[in-house]
Amino acid sequence: MDGVIVDGMPYHIKSWKDALSTIDIYASDLDIYLMEGMTGRETMEVFVKKSEISISDETADKIIKLKRKIFNDIFTVKLIKGIKDLLLELKDRQYNLALVTGTRLEVVKKVLQVGLENIFEVIVAGEMVNKGKPDPEPYLKAVDGLNATKEDCIVIENAPAGITSAKSAGLTCFAVQTSLSEEYLQDADKVFKDIDGISKYLLNSS
DSSP states (O other), rough: TTTTTTOHHHHHHHHHHHHHTTTTTOOOHHHHHHHTOOOOHHHHHHHHHTOOOOOOOOHHHHHHHHHHHHHHHHHHOOBBBHHHHHHHHHTTTTOOEEEOOOOOOHHHHHHHHOOOTTSEEEEGGHHHHSSSSTSSHHHHHHHHTTTGGGOOOOOEEEEHHHHHHHHHOOOOOOOESSSSGGGGGGGGGGEEHHHHHHHHHHHHHO
């Protein structure tokens, strides 16, 4: 969702930085972009491991809750250029669509209120899986929910964790450079500059 459907990463970056600063952990923008798609719990575990400090589970939970509060206070829905037209056209052509995100369902619902409420047959949000991206579980759950074969599925991703998740699930994955440059997206089957590029490729070949 973030970076493919909605431009939410700037808000995630600010909220993670502000929350982590309360326990003296510093994270760069790139650090956070590279973990995009992972659940809050998994992201927190990486931050703690990288910083080589020890904190209690209770403190970790407090930081995750603080991050969510900051994010919810500042987040504004701004769709990625071209994505709404692509989704509506795919829906019109009777493709079955799933949304797979590490973000919580309450935020997903807020994003979809901008005219995308009935687009997705299946939604897999962060709290719906035992293991988030880069584990394959989220995408395997989506394929199962769509009652689809892996060969018939194409994933659109914008971050390494999501690409790893999709490829580990045995799926074709296209990447879009909305958050990171091509060098970080090399594991995808095909890399596009923007959503318009993906739209032209998919709609002209379908």
